[in-house]
Amino acid sequence: xxxxxxxxxxxxxxxxxxxxxxxxxxxxxxxxxxxxxxxxxxxxxxxxxxxxxxxxxxxxxxxxxxxxxxxxxxxxxxxxxxxxxxxxxxxxxxxxxxxxxxxxxxxxxxxxxxxxxxxxxxxxxxxxxxxxxxxxxxxxxxxxxxxxxxxxxxxxxxxxxxx
Amino acid sequence: xxxxxxxxxxxxxxxxxxxxxxxxxxxxxxxxxxxxxxxxxxxxxxxxxxxxxxxxxxxxxxxxxxxxxxxxxxxxxxxxxxxxxxxxxxxxxxxxxxxxxxxxxxxxxxxxxxxxxxxxxxxxxxxxxxxxxxxxxxxxxxxxxxxxxxxxxxxxxxxxxxxxxxxxxxxxxxxxxxxxxxxxxxxxxxxxxxxxxxxxxxxxxxxxxxxxxxxxxxxx
Amino acid sequence: xxxxxxxxxxxxxxxxxxxxxxxxxxxxxxxxxxxxxxxxxxxxxxxxxxxxxxxxxxxxxxxxxxxxxxxxxxxxxxxxxxxxxxxxxxxxxxxxxxxxxxxxxxxxxxxxxxxxxxxxxxxxxxxxxxxxxxxxxxxxxxxxxxxxxxxxxxxxxxxxxxxxxxxxxxxxxxxxxxxxxxxxxxxxxxxxxxxxxxxxxxxxxxxxx
Numbered sequence: 001x002x003x004x005x006x007x008x009x010x011x012x013x014x015x016x017x018x019x020x021x022x023x024x025x026x027x028x029x030x031x032x033x034x035x036x037x038x039x040x041x042x043x044x045x046x047x048x049x050x051x052x053x054x055x056x057x058x059x060x061x062x063x064x065x066x067x068x069x070x071x072x073x074x075x076x077x078x079x080x081x082x083x084x085x086x087x088x089x090x091x092x093x094x095x096x097x098x099x100x101x102x103x104x105x106x107x108x109x110x111x112x113x114x115x116x117x118x119x120x121x122x123x124x125x126x127x128x129x130x131x132x133x134x135x136x137x138x139x140x141x142x143x144x145x146x147x148x149x150x151x152x153x154x155x156x157x158x159x160x161x162x163x
Numbered sequence: 164x165x166x167x168x169x170x171x172x173x174x175x176x177x178x179x180x181x182x183x184x185x186x187x188x189x190x191x192x193x194x195x196x197x198x199x200x201x202x203x204x205x206x207x208x209x210x211x212x213x214x215x216x217x218x219x220x221x222x223x224x225x226x227x228x229x230x231x232x233x234x235x236x237x238x239x240x241x242x243x244x245x246x247x248x249x250x251x252x253x254x255x256x257x258x259x260x261x262x263x264x265x266x267x268x269x270x271x272x273x274x275x276x277x278x279x280x281x282x283x284x285x286x287x288x289x290x291x292x293x294x295x296x297x298x299x300x301x302x303x304x305x306x307x308x309x310x311x312x313x314x315x316x317x318x319x320x321x322x323x324x325x326x327x328x329x330x331x332x333x334x335x336x337x338x339x340x341x342x343x344x345x346x347x348x349x350x351x352x353x354x355x356x357x358x359x360x361x362x363x364x365x366x367x368x369x370x371x372x373x374x375x376x377x378x379x380x381x382x383x
Numbered sequence: 384x385x386x387x388x389x390x391x392x393x394x395x396x397x398x399x400x401x402x403x404x405x406x407x408x409x410x411x412x413x414x415x416x417x418x419x420x421x422x423x424x425x426x427x428x429x430x431x432x433x434x435x436x437x438x439x440x441x442x443x444x445x446x447x448x449x450x451x452x453x454x455x456x457x458x459x460x461x462x463x464x465x466x467x468x469x470x471x472x473x474x475x476x477x478x479x480x481x482x483x484x485x486x487x488x489x490x491x492x493x494x495x496x497x498x499x500x501x502x503x504x505x506x507x508x509x510x511x512x513x514x515x516x517x518x519x520x521x522x523x524x525x526x527x528x529x530x531x532x533x534x535x536x537x538x539x540x541x542x543x544x545x546x547x548x549x550x551x552x553x554x555x556x557x558x559x560x561x562x563x564x565x566x567x568x569x570x571x572x573x574x575x576x577x578x579x580x581x582x583x584x585x586x587x588x589x590x591x592x
Contacts, residue, residue, distance in 0.1 A: 218451035
């Protein structure tokens, strides 16, 4: 056998057996949006805030506690969901004022996954929760007050590999 | 149709020393047997060990850094390090001393990192008053229980405030002695220092607390 | 004759005195040390009152500061920790396998040609087992209410309301009592004070470097 081929085979073989971290595998992605909701002037959200679509607003307003007059999208992030590690979403990047961390705990079939979700504000963990999230379904977290309105986090599994 | 339920906030703090998950069966198995099982890879034994000792670790970390959110995470870190280091643990050593040694290292790493982040703000007490107010166990709770009320007593507040004025080494020494009941040798092992240093730190810490608390008493 | 202890006498005396005081408070003086302390007290009667006060404060500390406090949400504490332990175990398995393989191959190097044949045979196969799933499967389906999340707070007095739809899926969590974000904060200027956990930095490094 050609020594070069032999060496190539040897190297490719051993690389399979070198230590791999299964936890680093991305099993999906999560979108985290930060929304400003107000019964006052939505322009208070600032120039960088974007208008939201009717369909998006309708979805939020379907929940009585989240019903406001106006909504603006402040920012979003879409990190991977890692099999074994915590991921962080920075929806207001570069600002780290509001952060969300999440890590899978349990798989509930192909479409659902239970997560540990942590809400961080001003660089302190404020609360954590363990929801079962369904792919494509948004979980809303009604957060703190800001500029005469409230901040709402919209968390949704965008993609999820089959279990 | 939407369904909903109210979940009121609560801090699930059991009475000091209690281990809610520890049943009669758990008490029968001594630490050394659990440790041996852990060293063979038995994670259930490890979880029993965690349940048994997490209260002491959490209390120690909390007393040192006065920050509940971080104390929770640091306590996790302690036990994860314990799991990783258990293969090296020698049966003849005392588990609690070893456990507190790891706790000491984790706390000091956190304090060092915090010092780097907030360079120049530290005085004799690592923590400033704002930190104590934000992270203190004595912050008001919606549902205060009788044992919580004891911890929240005025004297308890004074002692906590006085402790916070000590530097980390003095605070740790006196906590290990007065609260955890360690003897001088054990304290020296936990803190990685000599017996003479333990004595000196104990003396200094007691003297300072006496000076502060006597002053408080006189003002009353 | 060289002096073994290089400390000045005054320092040694101070250390010894401190030791006596500490041991008296802890009730651990030997009879010889009691005599030594008595001599000191005789010279300065104020010492005893001070030591007595220190003793009382020490005892008060013991009663006021609990030596054991269950971390909030103990079941969650354990489950999160055991998850990390499981991941730690899994991450070590491929490395141990690789090490065992390397050890076993050391003596097999002699006939290079035969080795090449062996390797070329295996080249088309994955010998590494697929990584164990890092997320456990749920064996039983829980009832509707128990599938709703719990909310854990980290020290502040907050209230949470968990809202689910008719299928029992959580749709919103309303948290009241959170500190308001200052109106001055515009989310454009970066707040650099205080650090975030290492896992945040690792997560950012993975994504952007």
